[in-house]
Amino acid sequence: MAATLPVVAEDDAIAVLREATPFGEASPVVLSRIAALARPARYAAGERIYTAGDAADDIFIVASGRADHVFEPEVGAREPLKRVTRGGVFGWAGLLLGQTRRLATVTAVEPTEVLRIDTEALVALLESQPQEGGQVMARFAAMIRREFAVPELLAQVRRLSGPLTEEMSSLSLTMYRLSLWLKSPRPYLMLIGFALFLGIWYLAVEVWKLPRFREMPGLTTVVKEWFSPSPTYGLSLYTEEYYKHIVVSVWRVTQAFFLATVLGVTFGLLLGWSQRFREYVFPVFEMLRPIPILAWVPLAIVMFIATESAVIYLAFLASFYATALNTMLGVQSIDESYIRAASCLGASQKQVFRHVILPGALPFIFTGLQISIGVSWFSLVAAEMVSGQYGLGYVINTSYVMVRYPTIIIGMATLGLVGYTTSALVRLAGDYLMEWRVRELALAER
Amino acid sequence: MDMRPPPPATQTQGHLLIDDVVKVYDPEGAAVLAVDHCTLEIEPGEICMIVGPSGCGKTTLLNAVAGFHDITSGRILMDGEVLCSTDRPRSTPGPDRIVVFQNGALFPWKSNLENVIFGPVMQGKLGRREALDKGRAMMGDAGLSGVEHNYPGEVSSGMRRRVEIVRALMNDPKVLLLDEPYRALDSLTKSVMHEALLEIYYKNRVTIFFITHDLEEAIFLGHRVAIMTTRPCKPKKILTVDIPHPRDYSVLTSKRFRELIEETNDAVHEEALKAFQAGEKEG
Ligand SMILES: Nc1ncnc2c1ncn2[C@@H]1O[C@H](COP(=O)(O)OP(=O)(O)OP(=O)(O)O)[C@@H](O)[C@H]1O
Ligand SMILES: [Mg+2]
Numbered sequence: 001m002a003a004t005l006p007v008v009a010e011d012d013a014i015a016v017l018r019e020a021t022p023f024g025e026a027s028p029v030v031l032s033r034i035a036a037l038a039r040p041a042r043y044a045a046g047e048r049i050y051t052a053g054d055a056a057d058d059i060f061i062v063a064s065g066r067a068d069h070v071f072e073p074e075v076g077a078r079e080p081l082k083r084v085t086r087g088g089v090f091g092w093a094g095l096l097l098g099q100t101r102r103l104a105t106v107t108a109v110e111p112t113e114v115l116r117i118d119t120e121a122l123v124a125l126l127e128s129q130p131q132e133g134g135q136v137m138a139r140f141a142a143m144i145r146r147e148f149a150v151p152e153l154l155a156q157v158r159r160l161s162g163p164l165t166e167e168m169s170s171l172s173l174t175m176y177r178l179s180l181w182l183k184s185p186r187p188y189l190m191l192i193g194f195a196l197f198l199g200i201w202y203l204a205v206e207v208w209k210l211p212r213f214r215e216m217p218g219l220t221t222v223v224k225e226w227f228s229p230s231p232t233y234g235l236s237l238y239t240e241e242y243y244k245h246i247v248v249s250v251w252r253v254t255q256a257f258f259l260a261t262v263l264g265v266t267f268g269l270l271l272g273w274s275q276r277f278r279e280y281v282f283p284v285f286e287m288l289r290p291i292p293i294l295a296w297v298p299l300a301i302v303m304f305i306a307t308e309s310a311v312i313y314l315a316f317l318a319s320f321y322a323t324a325l326n327t328m329l330g331v332q333s334i335d336e337s338y339i340r341a342a343s344c345l346g347a348s349q350k351q352v353f354r355h356v357i358l359p360g361a362l363p364f365i366f367t368g369l370q371i372s373i374g375v376s377w378f379s380l381v382a383a384e385m386v387s388g389q390y391g392l393g394y395v396i397n398t399s400y401v402m403v404r405y406p407t408i409i410i411g412m413a414t415l416g417l418v419g420y421t422t423s424a425l426v427r428l429a430g431d432y433l434m435e436w437r438v439r440e441l442a443l444a445e446r
Numbered sequence: 447m448d449m450r451p452p453p454p455a456t457q458t459q460g461h462l463l464i465d466d467v468v469k470v471y472d473p474e475g476a477a478v479l480a481v482d483h484c485t486l487e488i489e490p491g492e493i494c495m496i497v498g499p500s501g502c503g504k505t506t507l508l509n510a511v512a513g514f515h516d517i518t519s520g521r522i523l524m525d526g527e528v529l530c531s532t533d534r535p536r537s538t539p540g541p542d543r544i545v546v547f548q549n550g551a552l553f554p555w556k557s558n559l560e561n562v563i564f565g566p567v568m569q570g571k572l573g574r575r576e577a578l579d580k581g582r583a584m585m586g587d588a589g590l591s592g593v594e595h596n597y598p599g600e601v602s603s604g605m606r607r608r609v610e611i612v613r614a615l616m617n618d619p620k621v622l623l624l625d626e627p628y629r630a631l632d633s634l635t636k637s638v639m640h641e642a643l644l645e646i647y648y649k650n651r652v653t654i655f656f657i658t659h660d661l662e663e664a665i666f667l668g669h670r671v672a673i674m675t676t677r678p679c680k681p682k683k684i685l686t687v688d689i690p691h692p693r694d695y696s697v698l699t700s701k702r703f704r705e706l707i708e709e710t711n712d713a714v715h716e717e718a719l720k721a722f723q724a725g726e727k728e729g
Contacts, residue, residue, distance in 0.1 A: 074634055097593060097601060159596050340514055341551035345565035345617065346541040355564070359555040436555045440599040 013038050013115055016063045019087030021143040022136050030132050033125055038115035043067075043108035054102045056094035058116040062086055065112030071104045071148075078149035083109075094119035095140055097156045127160045134160060217405040225406040226413075233404035235395065235411075245411075246418060248390040249380060253422065256312050257376050260319030264372070265365060267320075268327025273357060278328075289321045293379040297386050307387045315380035319372040326368025330361030363437060366430035373426050377419045392418075457491025459525055460620035460653030462511070467520035469506050480506040482678030483520070488621075491651040495668035497658055497714060499721035503679030504657045505548070508623050511655065512545045513537035524620060541565055544614035545623045549630070550606055552598040558609045559585065559594040565617040581616060588612050588646055604635040608642055615646065621653045628663070640666060641694060648692055661714055665706050666697060673713050676721035683713045 013035040017023045023031060040063070043049055049060065052072045062084050069090050071077040084090055084106075093103045126133030137157050144155040181187060198219060204210045206218040225231050229238040236242060270277050271285075293314055304310040338360060342352045384393025392415050399407040431438050469481040480503035488494045498504050510517045511529070513536055521531035529537035544565075552561045562585060563577035572580065585594055588608050593601050598609065607627055614622055628636045640663065647654065658664050664671045671685040689702055697703050 097596075098589070098605060154602070156600065156602065158592060159600070335549075335551070337547045337549065337551040338553060340512070340539070340545065341547065341553075342564075342568075343539040344512065344541065344544045345613070346569040347564075348568070351568050355556075355568070356553065359553070362555070434555070436557075436597040436599065439597055440554070 012063070013040070016061055016087065016115060020061050020089045021087075021147065022089060022139045024139070026132060026136060030125075030129055030136075034117065034122065037117045037121050037125065039117075041114050041116050043112045043114070045108060045110050045112075047108045049106040049108060049112075049114075050091065050102050052102050052105045056091065056100055056102050057119060058091055059089065059094070059119055059122060060091040060106075061115045061117070062088045062090075063113040063115060065108060065110045067106050067108045067112050067114075069104050069106050069148075071150075075103050075154065076151045082148060089140075089143065092119075092140060092144060095123070095137070095157050096144075096154065097158055099154075123158070123160065130160060217409050222406045222409045222413075226410050233399070233407045235399075235404075235407050242410075242414075245390055245392055245395050246414060249384070249392045249415075250418060250422075252308075252312050252384075252391065253315060253373075253376050253380050256315035256380065257319055257373055257422075259312075260316050260323050260372055260376065261369060264320045264323025264368070265327050268324040268365070268368075269331060269357065269361070271324065271328040272331025272361065273353070285321075285324070289325070293318050293375075294382055297383065300383075301387060307389075311380065311383040311388050311391075314383040315376045318375040318379045322371040322375055323365070323368045326364045326371070327361055330364025330368075331357055333364060334360040362430075362434055366426070366434070369426050369430070370423060373423050374419070377415065377422070381415065457651050457653070460488075460490040461523075461525050462486075462488040462621055462653060462655065463523040464507070464511070465521050465523065467507070467510060467522060468518045469503070469510060469515075470518045471506075473518065479678040481510070481517075482680050484680040486672060486681055488653055488655060490620075491653055492669045493647065493654040493656060493667055495656050495658060495664035495671045496674060497661060497664045497671055498674030498679060499676050499718045500659070501725075502674050502677045502717070502721060504674060505625055507679060508545065508625055508655065508657060511537070511621070512543055512623055513539040541569060541617035542619055543621045543623060544617060544619045545625065546607070546610050546614055546627045548625045548627070550598075550603070550610060550627075552606055552610050552613070554597060554599050557595050557597055558590070558601070561598065561609060562613045562616055564613065569617075571617075577616075581612075584612050584616060585609070587649065589642065602635075604631060604639055607631070607639060608646075611643065611646060615650050615652070618650075619652055621655060624654065624656045626657050626659065629659070636663070637695065643667065644691075644693060661707060661710060662698070665703060665710070666693065671710065673710060673717070676717045676724060682717060683710070685710050 014028075014031050017026075017031055017034055017038070023034060026034070038061070043065075049067060064086055067084050067088075067090070069082045069084055071080045071082075073080070090104070090106055091102070093099045093101065126136055137160060141155060141157040144150050144157070145152060148155075202219040204213040205216050206220060225233065226236055227238075228236045231239065234241065235245075271282060272278075296314060296317060300310040300313050301307070304313055334357060338356050339352060342356045347355065380391070381393035381396070384391040385397040388394050392411050395411040396408050396415075399405070399411065464484060464486040467481055467484045468479075471478040471480055484507065486494075496504050496507070506515075509515050511522055513529070516535035517530055517532075518535070519532045522529045522537060524543070528534070552558070553564070556564070559578065559581050562581040563572075563574070566572040566577045566580070567574055582591075582594060585591060588611070590605065590608055590612065593605060593609075598606050601609075610627075611622070628639050631639060644667065656664075656667065661671075665685075665687055668687055669691070671687060672681045673683045673685065674680065675682045685706065687706060689697055689700070689706075
């Protein structure tokens with residue numbers, strides 16, 4: 001039998017836990033609380049630690065020695081045998097959804113010291129710390145899938161419940177994904193990409209003075225102008241004008257986007273839902289859609305006497321098409337069996353619309369909104385360049401006419417930043433409304 | 447052959463009579479005869495298994511009962527009440543006959559518990575709170591506690607199937623219509639699901655109309671097994687499984703079970719072969 005001697009002191013226990021994949025990122029406070037749950041145990045070489053089919057009660061973390069972990073064939077693990085050494089974790093079956101029995105047989109190969117933690121006690125502890133607890137569970141899931149090569153279908157960990165985890169909403173999930181992203185190499189590759197882009201710009205224009213690039217404003221000129229309290233051409237971070245242009249453009253896009261969303265989603269839902277409506281309207285819609293926004297400029301100016309509404313109208317138009325079309329596709333993409341299931345369950349036509357059509361179309365609607373916000377900026381700037389007295393498009397156009405080249409670049413860069421922010425906001429709203437999708441994607445680790 | 451089903455349970459509701467039903471798809475054009483003068487009577491609380499080759503018209507028959515499409519002629523009665531007939535070719539879908547679909551139709555945007563309470567809440571039969579209580583209790587009974595707040599996409603496909611059956615049972619249906627619910631599952635999960643289904647069934651003895659390809663599954667679960675002909679679909683042979691319920695997995699190795707398989711295997715194989723040859727001709 002396993003001897004339960006105090007072979008490891010508390011500090012050692014923390015050190016062992018820290019080496020274990022699931023606890024690697026846990027804070028010192030949580031680690032010491034987990035360590036307080038751990039009971040040391042020692043097994044002789046050749047001693048059986050547990051057998052597949054036993055009740056899955058404790059989780060084991062190896063402190064020293066070596067053990068062989070052999071899965072039952074039904075588990076379908078790619079590598080049935082896994083050797084665990086210091087920092088290795090096994091006996092996690094109790095953390096899986098609907099799993100109460102051991103999935104493997106574990107035997108000590110050498111004299112082995114382990115820490116044993118009661119699964120339920122650990123879960124209770126993690127539940128009291130929903131933010132960190134959720135991360136530990138996620139790391140368990142990842143470990144089970146990767147290190148133990150257990151098929152995804154089986155390797156689904158329990159969801160922590162409890163008053164606080166209910167609030168572990170899509171927003172905190174998004175935050176969690178953000179923290180994962182920051183730990184991956186991707187953001188750093190992105191930074192290198194930016195550095196290369198700026199570096200080439202700098203070299204091509206200011207150092208090598210390549211033929212076509214010579215006339216362009218250089219990186220340093222633009223940056224100096226942008227950050228200058230008294231800019232040569234009158235526009236920088238320190239001038240009120242700069243913000244006025246941004247505010248005007250953002251406000252116009254907001255109005256256009258809002259209108260396009262309300263009308264586009266309604267119109268798209270109708271198109272998808274009612275065949276009659278679609279037969280009347282869709283051909284006209286398809287005729288008008290390919291007309292480039294710029295072709296509407298003269299008509300818009302004639303139609304709306306005020307330039308402001310003309311500009312908004314143009315920004316609205318392209319957005320509207322994108323939203324309506326995607327919403328319609330979203331409705332049409334909904335599997336017939338969801339609608340049938342709802343009618344079986346006694347839902348009225350109206351309830352089917354509210355509980356099936358609308359949420360079912362939401363992923364497509366948000367794809368539409370992503371496109372919509374992009375084309376909204378695109379057509380806004382085009383419209384501002386033709387008419388208007390303020391706005392980033394106007395800045396770019398007048399700077400060109402008045403030969404203020406650095407200001408053109410400031411306008412363009414600002415557009416890039418503001419445009420990116422707005423589309424990130426749309427994505428965030430989508431994540432918030434479609435928690436189920438965020439979760440599915442998180443499971444697929446995309 | 448004894449066409450009368452045995453009296454399986456003390457159930458009084460859920461008598462289903464499919465009477466001389468014909469279904470022709472696209473009568474003006476290709477005129478595919480999917481169901482041909484099919485008659486089948488299912489007793490209250492009976493598990494009736496429908497076995498037949500692929501494309502023979504099983505789903506067509508189920509859809510007619512559920513009210514998803516018209517029948518061409520004949521009639522379907524439940525507890526003596528006409529659901530549909532030649533004059534009124536489409537029955538109205540409703541919570542007394544709930545379908546569990548071939549590919550599963552839990553709403554992925556609702557948590558498992560929200561899915562389970564969908565029926566009673568939509569019909570206004572229960573308040574949200576009562577529905578939640580009942581839903582939790584029923585999920586607990588079916589071994590699903592712990593996944594109430596997960597989305598269907600987060601649990602295994604075996605669990606999804608159980609959630610879907612619980613969602614149906616929340617409405618106290620008279621008949622459950624299952625269309626190959628375990629087709630996509632591996633054999634290990636499948637055997638667990640069979641016992642789970644029986645366990646749920648012993649607690650709520652509803653009539654079960656269960657379509658499958660799998661003869662072992664059919665004989666293991668059913669009071670009777672209707673072996674259908676290849677398209678057009680009608681019962682070729684109806685087998686009464688005289689192994690008493692409640693059953694568990696030991697049945698699979700019993701002598702009687704093997705005998706029943708042997709008795710029916712030929713009929714099933716013959717139809718499958720016909721379907722295959724018909725396919726060859728068409729292709
Ligand atoms: N809407 C339709 N229009 C025309 N023919 C159809 C239609 N739906 C089904 N069919 C045909 O009717 C026949 C029966 O189809 P059904 O789906 O009922 O078969 P099934 O027995 O459920 O098959 P499976 O076991 O593959 O699910 C098939 O040959 C199919 O091609
Ligand atoms: Mg079918």
